Amino acid sequence: MTALSDLRLIDLSTNIAGPFCTKLFADFGADVVKVESTDQVDEARALGPFSGADENPEASGMFLYLNTNKRSVTLNLDSEQGKTLLRELAATADVVVESFPPGTMERIGLGFDALQDIRPGIVLTSVTPFGQSGPWRDYQATDLVQYAASGLSYINGVPEREPLKEPGYESDYQAGVCAFAGAMTAVCHRDVGGPGRHVDVSILEAATSTLAPQLLMALHSGVSSERRAMGLPTGLVPCKDGYVFLNVRHEQTWQQLWRFFDEPQLANDPRFATAADRRKKSRELEDFLAPRLARYTMEELYHGLSDLRILVGMALDIPHLMDDSHLRERDFFVTSQHLVAGELSFPGAPFKMSKTPWMLVSPAPLNGEHNEEIYTGLLGHTSKELDNWRSLGDI
Amino acid sequence: MTQPGSTDQPLAHLRAVVFTQAVAGAFTTKLLADMGAEVIQIESLTRPDPIRGGFPPQLSGTYPDNLPGDRPYNRNANFNSLNTNKLGITLDLGHQEAKEIFLDLVRISDIVAENFAPRVMPNFGLDYESLRQVNPSVIMLRMPAFGCYGPYSQYMGNGGTTEPMSGISSLLGYDGGPPINSGVMHTDPVAGMFGFASLLIAIHHRNRTGEGQIIDLSQQETSIHLISGQVMEFGMTGETPSRQGNRDRNMAPHGNFPCQGDDSWIAIAVRSNEEWRRLGAIIGDDDLAADPRFADLAGRLEHVEELERIVAHWTRDKEAESITTRLQEEGIPSAPVLKTREVFKNPQLDARGFFESVDHPETGAFLHLGAPWRLSGIPARTRTPAPGIGQHSVQVLSNLLGIPMGEIDDLVNKGITGDTPNLDG
Numbered sequence: 001m002t003a004l005s006d007l008r009l010i011d012l013s014t015n016i017a018g019p020f021c022t023k024l025f026a027d028f029g030a031d032v033v034k035v036e037s038t039d040q041v042d043e044a045r046a047l048g049p050f051s052g053a054d055e056n057p058e059a060s061g062m063f064l065y066l067n068t069n070k071r072s073v074t075l076n077l078d079s080e081q082g083k084t085l086l087r088e089l090a091a092t093a094d095v096v097v098e099s100f101p102p103g104t105m106e107r108i109g110l111g112f113d114a115l116q117d118i119r120p121g122i123v124l125t126s127v128t129p130f131g132q133s134g135p136w137r138d139y140q141a142t143d144l145v146q147y148a149a150s151g152l153s154y155i156n157g158v159p160e161r162e163p164l165k166e167p168g169y170e171s172d173y174q175a176g177v178c179a180f181a182g183a184m185t186a187v188c189h190r191d192v193g194g195p196g197r198h199v200d201v202s203i204l205e206a207a208t209s210t211l212a213p214q215l216l217m218a219l220h221s222g223v224s225s226e227r228r229a230m231g232l233p234t235g236l237v238p239c240k241d242g243y244v245f246l247n248v249r250h251e252q253t254w255q256q257l258w259r260f261f262d263e264p265q266l267a268n269d270p271r272f273a274t275a276a277d278r279r280k281k282s283r284e285l286e287d288f289l290a291p292r293l294a295r296y297t298m299e300e301l302y303h304g305l306s307d308l309r310i311l312v313g314m315a316l317d318i319p320h321l322m323d324d325s326h327l328r329e330r331d332f333f334v335t336s337q338h339l340v341a342g343e344l345s346f347p348g349a350p351f352k353m354s355k356t357p358w359m360l361v362s363p364a365p366l367n368g369e370h371n372e373e374i375y376t377g378l379l380g381h382t383s384k385e386l387d388n389w390r391s392l393g394d395i
Numbered sequence: 396m397t398q399p400g401s402t403d404q405p406l407a408h409l410r411a412v413v414f415t416q417a418v419a420g421a422f423t424t425k426l427l428a429d430m431g432a433e434v435i436q437i438e439s440l441t442r443p444d445p446i447r448g449g450f451p452p453q454l455s456g457t458y459p460d461n462l463p464g465d466r467p468y469n470r471n472a473n474f475n476s477l478n479t480n481k482l483g484i485t486l487d488l489g490h491q492e493a494k495e496i497f498l499d500l501v502r503i504s505d506i507v508a509e510n511f512a513p514r515v516m517p518n519f520g521l522d523y524e525s526l527r528q529v530n531p532s533v534i535m536l537r538m539p540a541f542g543c544y545g546p547y548s549q550y551m552g553n554g555g556t557t558e559p560m561s562g563i564s565s566l567l568g569y570d571g572g573p574p575i576n577s578g579v580m581h582t583d584p585v586a587g588m589f590g591f592a593s594l595l596i597a598i599h600h601r602n603r604t605g606e607g608q609i610i611d612l613s614q615q616e617t618s619i620h621l622i623s624g625q626v627m628e629f630g631m632t633g634e635t636p637s638r639q640g641n642r643d644r645n646m647a648p649h650g651n652f653p654c655q656g657d658d659s660w661i662a663i664a665v666r667s668n669e670e671w672r673r674l675g676a677i678i679g680d681d682d683l684a685a686d687p688r689f690a691d692l693a694g695r696l697e698h699v700e701e702l703e704r705i706v707a708h709w710t711r712d713k714e715a716e717s718i719t720t721r722l723q724e725e726g727i728p729s730a731p732v733l734k735t736r737e738v739f740k741n742p743q744l745d746a747r748g749f750f751e752s753v754d755h756p757e758t759g760a761f762l763h764l765g766a767p768w769r770l771s772g773i774p775a776r777t778r779t780p781a782p783g784i785g786q787h788s789v790q791v792l793s794n795l796l797g798i799p800m801g802e803i804d805d806l807v808n809k810g811i812t813g814d815t816p817n818l819d820g
Binding site for chain 1: 405406408418426430457458459460461472473476477541542544545546547548550551552553555556557558559560561562563564565566567568569573574575576577578579580581583584585588589590591592593595596597598599600602603604606607608609610611612613615616617619620621622623624625626627628629630631632635636638639640641643644645646649650651652653658660661662664666723726727728729730731732733734735736737738739741742743744746747749762763764766767768769770771772773
């Protein structure tokens, strides 16, 4: 059995954060009904990547990853019939997830209080750039803006260049996990008699919450951290075929490192006698290590030094990541067939649960693929009504 | 006893007994405690949680007023932020009595969580099977850096290694430059969020069926989900996703541009032709907004260097905050690139009370980061400060397990429990 098979979600969210939240629900068994409006499809259908020059909205890689195991219906939010159908869907739901600009749900008559009237105990989850309140609630953002405001960009990169955001759209995924956690907290409380709740997720807060150590240091020392992400002690150093992370501050690991290099006497170099020296003189230390590290590949260093209990990591690029022996043994990446996009490989289970495992049951749906099934099967309307609504542009 | 949960807290019906330490595991159980569960954090007096920052002369913490004090391990801001609302006890699991006390706690708990190396719990004789024998419906979350099985599972790992091993570092960097790690141990808190999510799935399943389970969470794997688009890109195009600085194939201009002042920058993202026309009108004149080279995304990407020069020329002598206001009035995504100190002054975080304050007996009023979501009906989330080491040992052993005070004194004398770390241990 799946863990969340008793839950139905109505998913009005688009792009990444909201859909990643509902993907977690769907991948652990919830019935997620993705609602797309007839005149504006989910932006993730345009994000790509695409396998060829044709940017078919049914074959956008991001959309296909974010919407596995969901069903899709279309409806027109501007028409009365569309709104009626949405209320009928909400009346069957445990959780509604949305990512509209704050105030939109109230405007279309589906604010938190209205939803409680339609379905007492329902959990409304709102995922927006800055949350439902505060002076920035109507501000516009992308991942770039979130990492700038969170403080992370300022410390990513090197001092002589511009600050760097995290790659891709990571803050959206972080907010998606937070939205799932907030909604599931309310669901678990409901299991034991708790009330319906409005879960308010700010992508900025999700991004900022990962920065605790740096923020606290700034708060208590009064000094902001600088960009210093390259080289020792916290960054990456070059080797024969790539880059590795390496921590050899502690005495035992320092000795072991030189044994690995087969030059044990160099562990006694007076410039680097103590852990404090090695920390302080990190640039000099890098120069000292560089010719030795250049003799070995990432793999040789990773396995050789790990066996000696030295903290080391390889900077894997995506092809090497997808071919990584550890991830293969754990069956992390999954492969599936999609009607339009063909064969796809993507990350599978985010964690492995012994009784209620992550499952890939169906690929991401085509736009409106389940109109018939949901409007007639779930809501009990007739095919004739559907034909009528189609001709009027309601669905 | 101190009741960190109260009935209106959503997870007040749950008790967790945890060995979560450092950042990833502690963040998972902080979220659990912030949502109302009673979380009993176990440490050993000989090996306290490393995030407590150690002992003189090898201190590695952040201390209020830069004063470590007599008990620096109770004043470290990193520990105190990650462990709000928890109870703290000490048990040295090397002793049989301690194992029995731990199992007695498991008997009356819903959740066990830990992020040791995978060999540690089995070595103590405390694997999932032994926990199930005393509590068949227990939920156990294990979250080592590389998961509980597979060739790397016995290797050491932390946020510094799981970021490069997740592929993120290979994508973070300047165009043509080397891969770099984030300026913070980024993958640790990400794993922490997923850890809490996994517990909630298991709790809901248990609420429905009474069945517990074990969860294996790899910090490497949770992080890879954050770059799933780039993973798909390689599979779909055969091309290796590269480092692009702040550029984005779906948006241009898209970057951090220099502003007036020392190392001051503004982030500006343009998502559509319409947004570009508005930005063009603000920074230049109608000619710029109408320049055919920049009319569509393909053109803006083709001439991206010229485009970025034009934007930077405009931002260079202006204040990041004031042009953010101007751009946001026109609906253009933008924000100042805040230094870590400035984040505390962000009016948005401030208005929403993201940073919460709680009184701590050894630091005074203490500011920390709250959970990154709000639930209606739950106004304040911090109920109690992070525990000093072993602060609740007597309370938990006596009130919760009913161990007589005389026996507790014996345990303290043997160094099995107490509130004073043993440096010689």
